[in-house]
Amino acid sequence: MLTATPSHHPLERVEISLGDRSYPILIGRGLIDEAGTFEDVPSSSDAMIVTNTTVGPIYAERLARSLAPRHRRVHTVALPDGEGYKTWETLNQIFDALLAQGCDRKTVLYALGGGVVGDMTGFAAASYMRGVPFVQVPTTLLAQVDSSVGGKTGINHPAGKNMIGAFYQPRLVVCDLDTLATLPERELSAGLAEVIKYGPIADVGFLDWLDARIEGLRQRDPEALAHAVRRSCEIKAEVVGRDERESGLRATLNFGHTFGHAIEAGLGYGTWLHGEAVGCGMVLAAHLSARLGLVDAAFVARLTNLIERAGLPVRAPQLDATDNSGRYLALMRVDKKAEAGEIRFVLIDGAGRAVVRSAPDALVREVIDACSCA
Amino acid sequence: MLTATPSHHPLERVEISLGDRSYPILIGRGLIDEAGTFEDVPSSSDAMIVTNTTVGPIYAERLARSLAPRHRRVHTVALPDGEGYKTWETLNQIFDALLAQGCDRKTVLYALGGGVVGDMTGFAAASYMRGVPFVQVPTTLLAQVDSSVGGKTGINHPAGKNMIGAFYQPRLVVCDLDTLATLPERELSAGLAEVIKYGPIADVGFLDWLDARIEGLRQRDPEALAHAVRRSCEIKAEVVGRDERESGLRATLNFGHTFGHAIEAGLGYGTWLHGEAVGCGMVLAAHLSARLGLVDAAFVARLTNLIERAGLPVRAPQLDATDNSGRYLALMRVDKKAEAGEIRFVLIDGAGRAVVRSAPDALVREVIDACSCA
The missing domain is CATH 3.40.50.1970 (Rossmann fold)
Incomplete structure (x- = not known):
């Protein structure tokens, strides 16, 4: 290759x-x-x-x-x-x-x-x-x-x-x-969100490498950046080659994006960078995965720590003063992955593997409330 | 079938x-x-x-x-x-x-x-x-x-x-x-323009049939309409099946459309119906074919007569008071079939066969001038 x-x-x-x-x-x-x-x-x-x-x-x-x-x-x-x-x-x-x-x-x-x-x-x-x-x-x-x-x-x-x-x-x-x-520092961090994504959904070894090299990436070490870009492209190429039009597998690339899109739309496009919303969205999706018994608390803590070290937000912003989690749910129901009004979340089922599934509204609300800025 | x-x-x-x-x-x-x-x-x-x-x-x-x-x-x-x-x-x-x-x-x-x-x-x-x-x-x-x-x-x-x-x-x-x-009469005639088109480009027998049945079609004889729709769809299906993305053959379906699009854009969309512009455009394209020696005058006269009997305009409208044919040329240069500013005309090369080729500007101007309303 x-x-x-x-x-x-x-x-x-x-x-x-x-x-x-x-x-x-x-x-x-x-x-x-x-x-x-x-x-x-x-x-x-x-x-x-x-x-x-x-x-x-x-x-x-x-x-x-x-x-x-x-x-x-x-x-x-x-x-x-x-x-x-x-x-x-x-x-x-x-x-x-x-x-x-x-x-x-x-x-x-x-x-x-x-x-x-x-x-x-x-x-x-x-x-x-x-x-x-x-x-x-x-x-x-x-x-x-x-x-x-x-x-x-x-x-x-x-x-x-x-x-x-x-x-x-x-x-x-x-x-x-x-x-x-x-590249401005904020945009570099936003890009790291999409790099980090490939670890939990496809390659635990890459997640280990990121844990070790995240500071080097933020300092723009050329060799580290070259590896991060190549490995990300390799994983994406593999997924797209198998499912170009997102009938199944490709949806796993949207890890963090269902929550992330709600944040972007709710705050107004451009308030947070896409990568920032995805970074925070991955934290929320990891918590939801844990509440559904798919990963343990240590994994959530590790991923949250990595995202934070990448310079990304890990607390969900307030989108509505009276019914914040309700606003998140409403925004997520118009996500393209939603079907007949049911939100489809990309969740981590053991690090290195993603699944797409729905979750009870009550559980989603709990996650949002637990992870939100006060 | x-x-x-x-x-x-x-x-x-x-x-x-x-x-x-x-x-x-x-x-x-x-x-x-x-x-x-x-x-x-x-x-x-x-x-x-x-x-x-x-x-x-x-x-x-x-x-x-x-x-x-x-x-x-x-x-x-x-x-x-x-x-x-x-x-x-x-x-x-x-x-x-x-x-x-x-x-x-x-x-x-x-x-x-x-x-x-x-x-x-x-x-x-x-x-x-x-x-x-x-x-x-x-x-x-x-x-x-x-x-x-x-x-x-x-x-x-x-x-x-x-x-x-x-x-x-x-x-x-x-x-x-x-x-x-x-369907309003004017729209029926506009539709007949696209029906007529299939004769010269693909099927002389269908052109003969149309010559015999054009009045019946305008009177909405159900059997005649059924045949016209079916035969048109058959020819179109054959062409599209062989060239879906218009890399060659499919362009012949645009007979009359290069001039026709100029008329529609020049008069403002909706002034003439699309089919009316195509009807008149076929007359212009037939004249251009004759001037290039591809068909004889009798064919031009026969096609013009059929288009007129279908209730369609056969004289080109004035698009510009000072340089009418120049305006036509300018509008045709932005046609999708144009390549590197060269206009590609669909011309009849013996009735029943179409070719796509360019023509000298001077000849195109002569045709427009000869066929225009005073």
């Missing part, structure tokens, strides 16, 4: 196996500045770099230079930055830019930024002229280890997160580890 | 063969009122009938009764009627209704109406929670013979028609011929 380039820094490669929709994830340093990174992307007259106003000024021109051999014209559109802008209005800015430039249906879209840019660019690519190719160039840890891989794309609706979107696979994912050097 | 029901009226069945996305088109009378019509649709808690304010009052309750055995709750949302409403804002009314009713990702959408309802419902189904099942129940001739079949879904953008959408196949198409009895 790993290959080394002849150059001085190692290039790692993880394959997503989905038949004729298979594609590689390239992981390494300085990838944005190398034209060779993109040599397997289809050539076309036009390319559109979709980025945001934070990331664009740093990387867009450098990426455009590397794309010049493959596309005659490389356009750029910079969206406003933040989860609060993951809306139809912002998505439409991509369509407006594509149409203003006369982009045809061979045009390749490049998502340069974090999860919001990746999700919106992917959905724009899925929908523009009923589908054009796209490439993910994630510049946040969260996007590199999770959202850029696997083809989930979409936008938010006031009533729920990622309610409108498509399963649409990129042609290539480029994780340039150098982009993590400039 | 045909089966007969034990009941007094014949039920015809045309299969769309697309592997695990295959589905039947049912053609017959009184189908909306029979629960058996829908017996192969997946059962679920919720269903949503998406219709418009014209069709809904006539058929929505009847359809809901037939769906009762398959879905515990059948909701309805009625959109404003007309091509001018094929926008994101209207699409969002579908998402709002789905979320307001707590519809989960097993919910089945039913498109009850013409092409606009079908295209928007299909795109809503493709995008809601990244994809839910849907059924087409077309109530216009145009939708029965063309737009409801083959999985093209989408909405318009101010800069071009159907610019945003998805290839997403329905589970079933139900063509209830009785719904054509109440």
Whole structure:
């Protein structure tokens, strides 16, 4: 699964196996500045770099230079930055830019930024002229280890997160580890939430490694980051290859997300970062797992400690002054995993294995009340 | 390909063969009122009938009764009627209704109406929670013979028609011929444009039949309508089965549409009906075919006469007072079939066969000038 380039820094490669929709994830340093990174992307007259106003000024021109051999014209559109802008209005800015430039249906879209840019660019690519190719160039840890891989794309609706979107696979994912050097600390921690997730649901050994290296990761030790990104991508690739459209196994990747989505929606998108909500959501889900007798208290304590050391919140915020747990329940009932109004939780059934199941409302309320900020 | 029901009226069945996305088109009378019509649709808690304010009052309750055995709750949302409403804002009314009713990702959408309802419902189904099942129940001739079949879904953008959408196949198409009895005359003619199209591109014998039966079709002779719908669906099924995502052959179904889309966009969506623009567009494309030496003048005259007898416009409208043909060209350059700014026309190369190719601007201008209203 790993290959080394002849150059001085190692290039790692993880394959997503989905038949004729298979594609590689390239992981390494300085990838944005190398034209060779993109040599397997289809050539076309036009390319559109979709980025945001934070990331664009740093990387867009450098990426455009590397794309010049493959596309005659490389356009750029910079969206406003933040989860609060993951809306139809912002998505439409991509369509407006594509149409203003006369982009045809061979045009390749490049998502340069974090999860919001990746999700919106992917959905724009899925929908523009009923589908054009796209490439993910994630510049946040969260996007590199999770959202850029696997083809989930979409936008938010006031009533729920990622309610409108498509399963649409990129042609290539480029994780340039150098982009993590400039990432704000809060976003690094948010990304670590999605890294930590892979331990309890799939790999106890990785959880042990994280316990030992969490401080190094926060200090951006390049070797530790490279391992964390690669191992996360390997686990995600394995799961997505077996269940692309989330008919079963893939739902386990949403560990912490049912509670997390309620927190994000309840506070208003963008108040907490997605990764922060997922970090806290994993604590809640671990407590629920324990109350259902699936894990012991030591596991809950260990996971909570790791999440806290990653710089993430572990106490659930108040979403409603009079009926806080009721508000959580109401928000979780519109989660995409819910079926006929029954909330489906991803729970840990012994560390290293996840199950998807429902739980009595009363028990869920107890967990929320026990874990909430006063 | 045909089966007969034990009941007094014949039920015809045309299969769309697309592997695990295959589905039947049912053609017959009184189908909306029979629960058996829908017996192969997946059962679920919720269903949503998406219709418009014209069709809904006539058929929505009847359809809901037939769906009762398959879905515990059948909701309805009625959109404003007309091509001018094929926008994101209207699409969002579908998402709002789905979320307001707590519809989960097993919910089945039913498109009850013409092409606009079908295209928007299909795109809503493709995008809601990244994809839910849907059924087409077309109530216009145009939708029965063309737009409801083959999985093209989408909405318009101010800069071009159907610019945003998805290839997403329905589970079933139900063509209830009785719904054509109440169709306004102008819409019946618009539907005939798409019926006529199948002759020149695929079946000269069908063109002969149309020449003989066009008056009967306008008088809604049930037997003639049944044959026209079935033969149109058969040809479309054959083409879509061989080229679902329009990498080649399927583009020939757009005969008349390159000019037609320019007319629709240039006049403002909804001024001419889609079928009217396609009818006139076929006349222009036939003239262009003749000027390129692909067909003779007699064919152009014969096709123009048939289109006129179908009650459709055959003279191109003025889109610009100072540079009319330049305006047509500019609008056609943003057509989805255009590549690197080169317009791709569907032309007739001997009646019964279509080719997709470019043409010199000067020749296109001559055709537009020669065929325009003074």
